[in-house]
Amino acid sequence: xxxxxxxxxxxxxxEWEEPDTEAWAAIMADYTAFGEKAGAAGVLLGGExxxxxxxxxxxxxxxxxxxxxxxxxxxxxxxxxxLGGFYLLKCEDLDExxxxxxxxxxxxxxxxxxxxxIDFSAEG
Amino acid sequence: xxxxxxxxxxxxxxSAELAExxxxxxxxxxxxxxxxLGDLDLAEDAVQDxxxxxxxxxxxxxxxxxxxxxxxxxxxxxxxxxxxRETKRGPKEEAAMGVLSxxxxxxxxxxxxxxxxxxxxxxCCHPAINPEARVALSLRTLCGLxxxxxxxxxxxxxxxxxxxxxxxxxxxxxxxxxxxxxADHELPDRLPAVLAVVYxxxxxxxxxxxxxxxxxxxxADEAIRLGRMLVELMPDVPECRGLLALMLATxxxxxxxxxxxxxxxxxxxxxxxxxxxxAIAEAARLVDETLRHRAVGTYQVQAAIACLHGLAAADEVTxxxxxxxxxxxxxxxxxxxxxRVNRAAxxxxxxxxxxxxxxxxxxxxxxxxHLFHSARAELLRRLGRPEEAAEAYRRALECGxxxxxxxxxxxxxxxxxSAS
Numbered sequence: 292x293x294x295x296x297x298x299x300x301x302x303x304x305x306e307w308e309e310p311d312t313e314a315w316a317a318i319m320a321d322y323t324a325f326g327e328k329a330g331a332a333g334v335l336l337g338g339e340x341x342x343x344x345x346x347x348x349x350x351x352x353x354x355x356x357x358x359x360x361x362x363x364x365x366x367x368x369x370x371x372x373x374l375g376g377f378y379l380l381k382c383e384d385l386d387e388x389x390x391x392x393x394x395x396x397x398x399x400x401x402x403x404x405x406x407x408x409i410d411f412s413a414e415g
Numbered sequence: 416x417x418x419x420x421x422x423x424x425x426x427x428x429x430s431a432e433l434a435e436x437x438x439x440x441x442x443x444x445x446x447x448x449x450x451x452l453g454d455l456d457l458a459e460d461a462v463q464d465x466x467x468x469x470x471x472x473x474x475x476x477x478x479x480x481x482x483x484x485x486x487x488x489x490x491x492x493x494x495x496x497x498x499x500r501e502t503k504r505g506p507k508e509e510a511a512m513g514v515l516s517x518x519x520x521x522x523x524x525x526x527x528x529x530x531x532x533x534x535x536x537x538x539c540c541h542p543a544i545n546p547e548a549r550v551a552l553s554l555r556t557l558c559g560l561x562x563x564x565x566x567x568x569x570x571x572x573x574x575x576x577x578x579x580x581x582x583x584x585x586x587x588x589x590x591x592x593x594x595x596x597x598a599d600h601e602l603p604d605r606l607p608a609v610l611a612v613v614y615x616x617x618x619x620x621x622x623x624x625x626x627x628x629x630x631x632x633x634x635a636d637e638a639i640r641l642g643r644m645l646v647e648l649m650p651d652v653p654e655c656r657g658l659l660a661l662m663l664a665t666x667x668x669x670x671x672x673x674x675x676x677x678x679x680x681x682x683x684x685x686x687x688x689x690x691x692x693x694a695i696a697e698a699a700r701l702v703d704e705t706l707r708h709r710a711v712g713t714y715q716v717q718a719a720i721a722c723l724h725g726l727a728a729a730d731e732v733t734x735x736x737x738x739x740x741x742x743x744x745x746x747x748x749x750x751x752x753x754x755r756v757n758r759a760a761x762x763x764x765x766x767x768x769x770x771x772x773x774x775x776x777x778x779x780x781x782x783x784x785h786l787f788h789s790a791r792a793e794l795l796r797r798l799g800r801p802e803e804a805a806e807a808y809r810r811a812l813e814c815g816x817x818x819x820x821x822x823x824x825x826x827x828x829x830x831x832x833s834a835s
Contacts (some may be wrong), residue, residue, distance in 0.1 A: 293591050384593035385543055407590045 294336060294408040295388040297378040301401030303344065303371055321396040329380065329391055338378035372401065379408070429689050430474065435480055437469045438559035443488045445556055446531035447523050450594055451493060452511045455538065456584045459556065461494035462486070466559075468493075532557075533596045533648045538785040540609040541592050550585035551576060553612050557644070558637045568634050569619065602652070610658050610714065613641045617662050642716055646701075653708040657715030660701035664721035667694035679823045694727035716745045735765035752781045760790050768797040785814035789824055796831065805831045 309315060322340075328336040344366040352358045366373065378395065381389040385405070392403045441462050449458040465486050479485040495515045498508055523531065539552040554560045554568070566576035586592065597605045617638035643657035649655050671685040680686075699722045705715045722742050727733040742758035755778045763771020772794045781787040792807035808828040812821065 384591045385541075386593050386595075386597075389543070407592075 292381050292383060293388075293410060295382055295392075296406045296408055297338075297373055297380055297388070297392045297395055298404040298406065299376045299378075299395060299397030299401065300372045300404060301375045301397065303369075303373045305401075315401045318400070319367060320394060325394055325396065328394070329378070334380050334382060334387075334391055336379040336381050336401075338376065339377035344373045374400070416693055430470075433473055433478065434470065435474075435482065436478065437466050437486070440483045440486050441466050441559050442535075442557060443532060444483060444490050444527050446535040447528065448490055448494065450531050450534060451514050453507065453594065454511060455587055455594070457494055457497060457583075460497060461490045464497075465490035466491035467664045473521075488653075506756070509577065512626055515706070521682070529648055530596060530831075532638045532644065534594045536645070536648070537597055537605060537607055538592060538594050540585065540605075540612045541587075542584050542605070542608050543590065545579070546608075546611075546615075548579050549608065549612050550615050551580050552583050553641070554616065554637065555580060557678045559642060560637070578649045579628060590658060605773065606652065606654065608655060609645070613638050613645065614714075616641065616663075617665075635662070638662055639666060651708075653705040653710050654712040654714050657712055657718050660698040660705070660718035661714050661721055663701070664698035664718060664725050667691035667698070667725055669688065673819065676818055679819045679824075682724060687728070692725075695722065698722050699726060704761060711748070713749050716741050716748070720745075733764070739765040752787075753784075755779060756784075756787050756790055759794075763794055763797075766795045772798065783814055784808075785811040785816040785820060786815065787811075789827070792827065806814050 319407065321408060326335065326338070348362055348368045349367050350360050350362045352360050380388055380391050382391065385407075387406075388405050392398060393407045395403050397403050444465070445462045446688070448462060449455050450758055452458050452461075459726060468489055469486060473479075473482075486546070495512065498512050498515070501508060522667050535556055539556055540549045544552070551562075551569075553566050554565045555562065560568070560575050562580060565580075566573040569576070571579075608799050616634055620634035620638065639659070639662050642655070642662050645652075645655040646659050667690050668682075668685065670691070671687070671689040672680060676681055698718060702715065702719050702722050705718075720738050723734050723741075739758060739761035742754060742761050746754045746758055756775065759771045759774035761771075762774050763786070772791070775787075775791055775794065778787065788807045788811035792811060794805045795801075795804035795807055808824055808831065811824050812828070816824065
């Protein structure tokens with residue numbers, strides 16, 4: 292059965308709700324409910340919420356394998372919408388994956404990109 | 416659909432008729448094989464192989480008594496050959512080989528064929544596929560057109576179209592877009608994409624911006640053929656009937672739309688004896704049938720409007736008040752500037768040019784649309800405001816309409832100049 296990554300994107304300059312407010316608690320409750328539902332259905336393989344892109348460090352190794360690492364502060368690309376977290380969902384087909392993706396709170400707060408993962412064991 | 420098959424073995428058939436039999440049968444063979452293999456790409460290649468063989472052999476050996484069974488068997492063997500030739504086989508291919516080597520071929524029942532065709536329809540028109548690719552895929556799989564034919568119809572270079580189709584098929588495979596008919600509760604989300612594909616094919620045939628000849632009858636025929644198929648496959652979905660009726664009623668006027676030079680003739684000036692009144696009657700019957708379902712949709716309303724035009728024996732007896740009312744209903748379902756412009760034109764006929772202009776002047780965001788400016792120009796002309804009318808015609812010309820529209824607008828502008 293294929294695995295799909297549900298990548299949750301939101302506007303980069305969006306003001307997040309302050310923790311310990313009711314609005315924050317409501318969003319968290321929605322995410323918890325999704326996690327419990329998808330978990331109980333045996334669909335959820337994992338997932339994480341990411342810190343803001345301001346905390347990101349992007350590195351590259353110059354001169355090929357074994358070369359020098361160059362680190363820069365910030366995300367790979369400055370974009371208007373940024374990856375805020377993801378789930379890994381094990382689903383029968385794309386329709387089922389889209390059915391779960393539309394229940395992720397990020398789908399109505401921002402957007403969710405659903406991408407199939409490569410199954411190397413099935414590539415022959 | 417099987418009209419050509421009834422004769423059984425007949426060596427006198429023209430190659431065009433044979434090609435038609437192969438094409439019609441090939442579609443259902445493809446639908447069934449795709450389900451059995453779980454691989455649209457492989458199924459398409461295999462059916463293509465079988466169709467080539469049929470075209471080669473049938474003129475010599477005669478058409479088999481059951482062309483569909485012949486094509487199915489040949490296509491299954493072709494698929495097996497193709498799989499055997501592949502050196503690298505994944506589990507999906509192994510599974511397909513298992514299915515094909517499993518001995519006797521079971522021919523699906525007619526209702527199973529219908530289900531398979533519907534699966535193919537919904538897979539090719541899946542919302543996760545790029546809209547242009549949906550149209551291209553559908554024309555290939557459901558109408559049996561070649562990539563070259565699809566490319567020519569949409570005035571796209573063949574490699575571009577081939578790439579579009581390959582990309583879509585790769586996505587179907589990689590993202591595992593299912594080959595199944597959506598459940599009833601999913602239909603509201605999924606049906607519009609299917610109907611839109613058919614309607615895009617139809618409108619492309621009638622309004623091609625860059626083609627020198629605006630009506631390419633072949634694409635319109637393909638669209639109507641697809642529309643009939645959807646009505647057969649989904650008899651309880653009123654919008655399928657609505658779409659077919661809309662296409663029939665519009666297409667019925669094709670021979671009267673253009674003069675000998677390819678210039679557009681307005682509805683009011685068309686020779687109504689050249690309309691296809693049988694097609695209009697069929698469309699009207701379809702509209703009546705949809706009304707029983709009491710589930711109004713945009714295609715049904717547009718079809719009803721097209722039928723009211725088609726059923727009027729002369730322009731003077733057109734039921735404009737009802738047409739204006741229908742446009743009002745359409746605007747509630749589909750509140751777009753285009754619909755309001757059309758409503759304005761209907762109101763102008765039903766009530767008068769001043770009332771029409773009042774509606775037209777409430778439309779926003781259509782400055783780049785030549786039909787908006789030409790509708791305004793026409794109403795201004797009727798209201799005896801020629802300078803403003805001329806200005807509106809000039810703005811319509813600036814929008815870059817197709818050649819037939821451009822000539823029409825230029826002629827109208829010219830008339831204004833000579834009248835003043």
